[in-house]
Amino acid sequence: MNGKRIDRRMFLKTTAAGALAFPMIVRSSALGKAGTVAPSERVTMGFIGVGGMGTNNMRAFLAQPDVQVLAVCDPVRASEEYGHWYKKGWNGAWFGREPAARIVEDDYAHKAGSGQYKGCAAYVDFRDLIARDDIDAVCIATPDHWHAICAIQAAAAGKDIYCEKPMTLTIAEGRAVAEAVRQYHVVFQTGTQRRSxxxxxxxxxxxxxxxxxxxxxxxxxxxxxxxxxxxxxxxxxxxxxxxxxxxxxxxxxxxxxxxxxxxxxxxxxxxxxxxxxxxxxxxxxxxxxxxxxxxxxxxxxxxxxxxxxxxxxxxxxxxxxxxxxxxxxxxxxxxxxxxxxxxxxxxxxxxxxxxxxxxxxxxxxxxxxxxxxxxxxxHLYESNDHHRNFVDCIKTRGQTAAPxxxxxxxxxxxxxxxxxxxxxxxxxxxxxxxxxxxxxxxxxxxxxxxxxxxxx
Ligand SMILES: NC(=O)c1ccc[n+]([C@@H]2O[C@H](COP(=O)([O-])OP(=O)(O)OC[C@H]3O[C@@H](n4cnc5c(N)ncnc54)[C@H](O)[C@@H]3O)[C@@H](O)[C@H]2O)c1
CATH class of the missing domain: 3.30.360.10 (Dihydrodipicolinate Reductase; domain 2)
Structure with a gap:
């Protein structure tokens, strides 16, 4: 397992001040259900690409009680034009990093019943998100030409990865991603949800x-x-x-x-x-x-x-x-x-x-x-929820439904x-x-x- 994550998990597990050491700006009650899960058991996530599918994935992970979303990233700040594209199918939401961060903060504020939550960073450059030591896992839902670069950099930083299909733009990229995932011992789920x-x-x-x-x-x-x-x-x-x-x-x-x-x-x-x-x-x-x-x-x-x-x-x-x-x-x-x-x-x-x-x-x-x-x-691998399966495998270090x-x-x-x-x-x-x-x-x-x- 990657050294960085062991350090963070071990630290959170072993220190009595674990809750204080949790790298968030807000009290844990603001996380609603997630606040009832011990910090050492929470999986912290960042989202690279929060367009149609990235936002959809983010909502699915927000629904997991033991996941905390810390950051999103997208070169789109927010676009009305973009929102129209999906208006019917996607509840009229606008996409991009600002709407995505708002979805996260509104969700945690709603769950806490406090009306207020701040603590989801919004980046333009995915390297800033990957550089954060307090993020355990990333979800990559950029256009396909970015998947391999983001995945390899995330793996090298010890992040577990949920990467949308199609996994890569070329066959050589796919082999390089597979090697990086093995080299850095990270958990990987391809977004082919029919496997679940x-x-x-x-x-x-x-x-x-x-x-x-x-x-x-x-x-x-x-x-x-x-x-x-x-x-x-x-x-x-x-x-x-x-x-x-x-x-x-x-x-x-x-x-x-x-x-x-x-x-x-x-x-x-x-x-x-x-x-x-x-x-x-x-x-x-x-x-x-x-x-x-x-x-x-x-x-x-x-x-x-x-x-x-x-x-x-x-x-x-x-x-x-x-x-x-x-x-x-x-x-x-x-x-x-x-x-x-x-x-x-x-x-x-x-x-x-x-x-x-x-x-x-x-x-x-x-x-x-x-x-x-x-x-x-x-009997084939049994998973009935692709996002949940990823979170479970992060914890067990087991093989996902779509490795x-x-x-x-x-x-x-x-x-x-x-x-x-x-x-x-x-x-x-x-x-x-x-x-x-x-x-x-x-x-x-x-x-x-x-x-x-x-x-x-
Ligand atoms: N599993 C599924 O059923 C399913 C369904 C739809 C899409 N997808 C996949 O999800 C991916 C995204 O598709 P989409 O329909 O959401 O497209 P989209 O255009 O709606 O979203 C892609 C987002 O990535 C952003 N992006 C571009 N470059 C980036 C970068 N360097 N860093 C961070 N973000 C960046 C774009 O600005 C955009 O907001 C594709 O690979 C697609 O195949 C999977």
Missing amino acids: SQLYRFICEVVRNGRIGKLQRALVAIGPNNKQAPPSDWKPMPVPEWLDYEMWLGPAPWAPYHKDRCLYTFRFGADYSGGQTTNLGAHGIDIVQWANGTDDTGPVEIEDLGGEFPTDGLFTTATKVHFRARYANGAELVCRTQEDEIYRFEGTEGWIQVPTYSDEITCQPESLKTTVIGPDEI VEVGHRSVTICHLGNIAMQLKSKLRWDPVAELFTDSHEANTLLSRAMRSPWHL
């Missing part, structure tokens, strides 16, 4: 225990791009006063500001993300890895089946996803764009499928729906699919060496240069 779903655990156990015979084909049908690209003659816009654009771009190539480059829609810019292949594919492909029992490895072949990319404009990721991966055990995985999003597993003796946003399983034979996995059969190797191996397949579609090729992949064995060109796409001064 009873429904998906059941489906994977059905497949793993041979109820559909031998797995032959898995289909991950992902939705098309859900935002309209700006016209191809788009013009740069002035950088809004609420945004530190340099800190948003970071390691990505410099590019003029346009609102559709940044908030939420970064998903469709290949400098920042892998499009729906990594955005939606990261969830479904992760479930295929789980069902196929290939969490620590990957396919041996990847083939473009007709992926399409825009020829110009601001959005540069695939507009039509279609690729196939083949595993050494003979199973194949097809990922494609399709309006009705489903995950489907076909075996030699049956099939099972579920729409991605409902729990209505359809299958053959019908009896699969009520099948019981016996005590001597394969770093799992996150890396799943997103690797998304990246492989993007590379195969980009090169319009069928490629051989060595999942041990993590190299293509038949294409130098494809190997050049395993990593990307970072804009100075940023590096892994």
